[in-house]
Amino acid sequence: MQTQPTIDYALHLADSALILGQRNGEWCAHGPILEQDIAITNITLDLIGQSRLFYQYAAACMNESGTAEATEDTLAYLRTERSFKNLLMCELPNGDWAQTVLRQFFFSQFQLLLLEQLQHAGNEQYAAIAAKSIKETQYHVKWSSEWVIRLGDGTAESHEKMENAVNALWMYTGEFFIAADYEAVDVAALKNKWMEAVTAIFEEATLSMPENTFMQTGGKTGTHTEHLGYILSELQYLQRTYPGAEW
């Protein structure tokens, strides 16, 4: 039988993937060019898929321990703001294309390092989900880092927008590496590798690394930005309006 930390951790991983997928999904049909509309939608689909695997695992653990009759949908649709455990960065508004691709790069680069460790965290289910998700995430890192470079080293305008994106998002990266008590991977230990990867891409993108900035925290333990409530209002609207209906 799995313990509460395992369930919480699965929910944390699922929530981050779902909420970022929900945000990226807003680009669908509104992207800057058709091929990139398809690419970001592809990433959205991968993230929703990953969230489902983690929710299904969390639900299985919960049902096994008899705490609730949970499904992937009850977990995504019937939990409230304070019980969501996603990283704050995932819930931020998309902003412009620079902010969207930079957020994807920060998140995916972190997720890739995390999933590599999750394969060896002594839990077969986690290992299986991680193995499947790593392949997708490698593509997300490649796609998003190429865009960071392209925009950073593109025109003066795109460079400026990229710098603005860095300034807007950097304060949400600190949270990645501060462990919540349920985490099965030592996230603090991922920080150096993540910084190295980001530094390398920033160098190629001619972007400067931010100086020491105050870091926002709280997502992992359910203290979110004001944005999350609105995301959940939309996401959960039909399930809340028609309780118990099947779709």
Place this chain on the structure above:
Amino acid sequence: MELYDLEKKFQEKIEKEIKIEPRDWMPDAYRKTNLRQISQHAHSEIVGMLPEGNWISRAPSLKRKAILIAKVQDEAGHGLYLYSAAETLGTSREQMIDDLHSGKAKYSSIFNYPTLTWADMGAVGWLVDGAAILNQVMLCRTSYGPYARAMVRICKEESFHQRQGFESLLVMSQGTEAQRAMCQDAINRWWWPSLMMFGPKDSESTNSDQSMKWKIKRKTNDELRQQFVDMIAEQIKLLGMTLPDPDLRWNEERKHYDFGEINWTEFWNVVKGNGPCNKQRLEARNKAHEEGAWVRAAALAYAEKKRVRTTAKVA
């Protein structure tokens, strides 16, 4: 060779079912008709992403959300194949997109109707994709090679979408009273506009005769519309819902369903830009395009920098 001979040879090829390819000689009007039709078709795929994209954030389950996202993504892919097919006729994608955004080029009027409830996602899949497929199956045998080949790929995905749409309505039709009402309401609103998708009556259709002769089209608007009515009138029985047409009934003599008169005033109104969402759809496309201008400029600038650096290295 004289023009007369070229045209004769061209028509002979058509009669022999030999596909016309981009480098082949073709009458100007054939080129123009295909370009108009294929680019309109591409635009329809792209504008069609909007009414469905409208429900991605609110899909009622994770499975339905994933299905819907995948569907809208498929439509973007269809738009890409079709723009490529149209480009073989000598007009750039950029030009076609400019024509869409300026309002010069048309797209299917069906996408000027709003998607008001979740059941619309099922109804659009079942009825709108269902109507589109009948047209597209025919187009798999159209005389212009690149268009026919694009259609073969597209048809496979479209029929999948139609089944998914029907299945989504089937689940709702077996659900709660509120779900059944939502399902019936969506069918009521999408039925007539779906019939309009086949275009004006044969007696009123200006492009039809020549297109049939060139085998761009192989069935008339009225033939396809009848085929659609016959198909849907049977499928709706499985849903336990009704079609909003008091004149709909089986005609034993014709072996077809009779159906009521389409509101042609509404049809022409929507074509002329007065549909419920004509303005919003074009605005949304223009907004995405304008806001993406700096992104496209940056991508070009970066590609150019990279090219220069590579050349410098080689030298």
